[in-house]
Amino acid sequence: MEKSDSPKIEECLEVVPDPPEKQISYSAFTNGRRKLILFIVTFAGFLGPTSGNIYIPLLPLLQRVFNVSTTSINATVSVFMAVFAVAPLFWASWADFGGRKTLYIISLFFFILxxxxxxxxxxxxxxxxxxRILQAFGASSVMSVGAGSIADITEPKRRATAISYFLMGPQLGPILGPILSLIATDGQWRWIFGFLTIIGSIVYLMILFLLPETLRYLVGRGDSSKGWFVKPKLFQKRTATEEFPKPPKPSLRIYWKLLKFTPLLLCxxxxxFLFASFYGVSITFARVLQIDYGLNVWQTSISYICPGxxxxxxxxxxxRLLDKISTKIIKEHGKHIPEKRFSLQVIGLIISMAGMVGYGWCVQKHTHLAPIYIMVFLAGFGMTWVFVGNTTYLTECSTGQPATNVAIGNVMRNASAAISSAIIDKVISRIGFGWSFTIFGFIDLVGIGIVLVLMRYGQKMRENFELNR
Structure with a gap:
């Protein structure tokens, strides 16, 4: 059997030597330190989604402990998700301006507290x-700021693979959260927050002593950062010897300008749209397994390994496939053109659409569990396939503010999930499971239309934005 030529994690983070006429590499951090940075920000990215999902299975217990109504205890989930959706806009804009590490230190302090x-x-x-509001506010920074850290240290033609590893943190949170909630046995619900305090503190110490500042405006390629250990400090002085554009100071005007940047908005x-349809699968999956198929809590929790x-x-x-395409694009055009990779997203959207439509009709026809697991797998596989491409593009689309771009994408994603969760039960009660997820699945056709527009006009719109910045 021939060895796969897909790039491994070491290759994704390794700086490929430039030709003799281009001796300056994208990043001066060693290969080992880049892998460490990737590990730390991925571990940090695990905290927020885990905090949200470790809590949900305990809602009936918490309702009794706090002696409140179902509506009141469910509202503690709603406020967490609302803050978790919007707060990254605050953190990310400052991380693009004042430094990544500063924002990690401040935000995770609130989370641990x-x-x-x-x-x-x-x-x-x-x-x-x-x-819960403070918890969400502190945990919300890492997704967008972490993507900014990856963009700082990984050149565009290697970045998609690095982003795919980074996303493992946020993706594992919703899967392991319900399983980890089992530590609250015998009504010991405080243990879930004790557990989050412990792992949050571990991440915090790693950030303090092992994570260097990576914002390119402040430290350039990282030439001045030597050794594995760093001296803890809240603010980083500018040491960059190269000229990197100064990021704009955070303001509402900056957000308005970015929202008018059509490729960012469309992406x-x-x-x-895609996450709204997938979230419909996610929030009905447990109920289907328990009510329609009679699975217990343990069996339901283990079933989430499938979408995981x-x-x-x-x-x-x-x-890996996106980075292989990037290499071919550079060979053909002499430069990296991120829009040339968008054709790959059509495949992911079709896979996700097939999974969601199939899931709806399998549940309605009460098939064997195996087809339902297969359809949920396809829906999750296609969704995250597209999500990697989207997140990578958001770090590349020429605004000079990768963390802020990703934060805007996250707001769209979480807002869509909130709308989906609010309407899914009403839609199912009116038209049935099959037709509901047929509609949700075919929302992906809108995504395919967006991809076609970006493939045709995205490069020109991005270049015009660069000229008028």
Whole structure:
């Protein structure tokens, strides 16, 4: 059997020597340090989604402990998701301006503090609401700021694979969260917040002593950062010897300007539409398994391994394939043109659409469980396939603010998920499971239309934006 020529993680992070006439590499960080940075930001990315999902299986217990209604305890989930969706806009814009590490240190401090207080303060519903908001505010930064860190140290032709590894953190959170909630046995619900405090503190120490600043405006390619250990400091002075454009100071005007950047807006909408349809699968999956097929809590939790494997494999496979296409594009055109890779997203959208439509009709016809698992796998595989391409493009689309771009994409994604969760039950009750997910699946046709527009006009729009910046 021949060895696969797909790039491995070492290759994705390794700086490929430039031709003699181009001796300057994209990043001066050693291969080992780039892998360490990738590991730390991926581990940090695991915290937020885990915090949201480790909590959900305990809602009936928490309702009894806090002596409140179902609506009130469910609202603690809603406020977490709302803050988690919007807060990255605040963190990301400052990370693009003042430094990545500063934002990691500040935001994760709030996260650890919130979890510590949740683990020890008396049960009070008002305190629960306030601390869940603080918990979400602190955890929300890492997805967008982490993508910015990856963009700082990984050249575009290697970046999709690096992004695919980074996304494993946020993708594993929703899968492992419900399983990890089993540590709250015998009603010991405070242990979930104690656990989050412990792993959050581990990540925090790694960031303090092992994670260097990577913002290119401040440190350039990282030439001045030597050794594996770094001295903890809240703010990084500018040491860059090369001239990198100064990022704009955060303001509402900057966000308005970015939202008028058509490729960024279309890419974010594409991700939002796709995640809205997949979220319909995600939130009905457990109920289908327990009510329609009689699975218990353990069996349902283990069943989430299926979409977990789908998302991880789809992410890694798409990342490697995107980078192989980038290499071919550079050979053919002499430069990296990110829009040339968008044709690959059509495949992911079709796979996801097939999975969602199939899931709906398998549930309605009450088939054997095996076809349902297969369809959920296809829906997750296609969704994350597209998500890797979208996230990579958001770090490349010429605004000079990769973390802010990814944050805008995340807002679109989370807002779409919130709308999907609000309407899915009503839609199913009116037209049935099969037709509901046929409609959700065919929303991906809008995504295919967006991809075709970006393939045709994206490069020109991006170049015009660069000229008028």
């Amino acid at each position: 919130a979890n510590l207080l949740l683990a020890v303060v008396p049960a009070n519903i008002g305190a629960l609401f306030v601390l 974010s909408l594409n991700g939002g 494997i789908a998302m991880i494999s789809g992410s890694l496979f798409a990342g």
